[in-house]
Amino acid sequence: MAVKFGKDGKFYIDTAGYTTPTWSEVTLATDVTLNGDPVEIDVSSRGSVASGFKATAVVVNDVSVDFTLIVDETDPNIQLIQNAFMTRGLLYIAALSGTVSVVGSWGLEAMVCVTKFTNGQPLLDKQTYECTVKPSLCSTPLPQWVTY
Numbered sequence: 344m345a346v347k348f349g350k351d352g353k354f355y356i357d358t359a360g361y362t363t364p365t366w367s368e369v370t371l372a373t374d375v376t377l378n379g380d381p382v383e384i385d386v387s388s389r390g391s392v393a394s395g396f397k398a399t400a401v402v403v404n405d406v407s408v409d410f411t412l413i414v415d416e417t418d419p420n421i422q423l424i425q426n427a428f429m430t431r432g433l434l435y436i437a438a439l440s441g442t443v444s445v446v447g448s449w450g451l452e453a454m455v456c457v458t459k460f461t462n463g464q465p466l467l468d469k470q471t472y473e474c475t476v477k478p479s480l481c482s483t484p485l486p487q488w489v490t491y
Contacts (some may be wrong), residue, residue, distance in 0.1 A: 349374075352450075353442055356411060356420050357435035361454065361484050364435060366443050373471075375410040376453055377438045391458045406451060406486065407458075407477045408438045414462070414470035424474060433453035433479050437489070446491055453478045453486035 354375045359365035381401040391398040406488040412421055427434045433454050441448035459475035 347440060351441055353437075353448070354408070354437045355437040355439070355443060357437075358419075358423075358425055361435040364437075366437060367420055368411070369410070371413045371418055371421060372412060373411045373413055375408065375438060378405075378407045378409065406453070407475055408436065408451065408455070409459075409473075409475050412472040412474060414472060421472070422453045424457060424472075425460060428460040428474075431456065433481065434476065435484070436476060439491075441487075443491060449488065449490040451486065452484070452489050454484060455479055456483050460465075 352375055354369045354482045355362040355366040356369060360482060370378050381405050382403050383399050384396060385403055387397045412424070414469045415421060423434060426432060433456055435452070437450060437452045438442060439448045439450035454478040455476035458477050459473060461473040463471045463473060466471045
């Protein structure tokens with residue numbers, strides 16, 4: 344079994360437009376977490392509980408990406424993220440298990456809104472931005488799991 348290290352994951356922002364994306368790696372990201380939680384509903388019926396078990400169905404997947412950035416006001420990717428937060432704008436992102444051009448890399452591509460942009464200013468450490476992005480309401484492109 345090949346071990347995938349966290350440092351090999353990649354987080355990208357599209358700088359050209361989602362139809363023909365030009366991916367810019369967010370190199371100041373330290374920790375990136377792709378969250379996936381299914382939204383469940385109870386579909387139990389008298390027939391299904393006769394065996395003593397509830398029945399569940401997954402309706403949709405609730406996904407988000409949490410990440411930490413090292414503060415650098417001159418970094419163009421941080422400027423894009425901050426601007427999207429301040430203007431309630433959208434970003435097209437890819438959170439992948441590896442480089443976008445490597446066969447076998449997988450993850451999420453989605454048009455997202457920035458739902459968290461918090462500036463941490465610890466006394467004895469570097470400043471950071473703690474961020475969360477989530478898929479936004481738009482007709483295209485729809486969020487998708489991709490494999491390259």
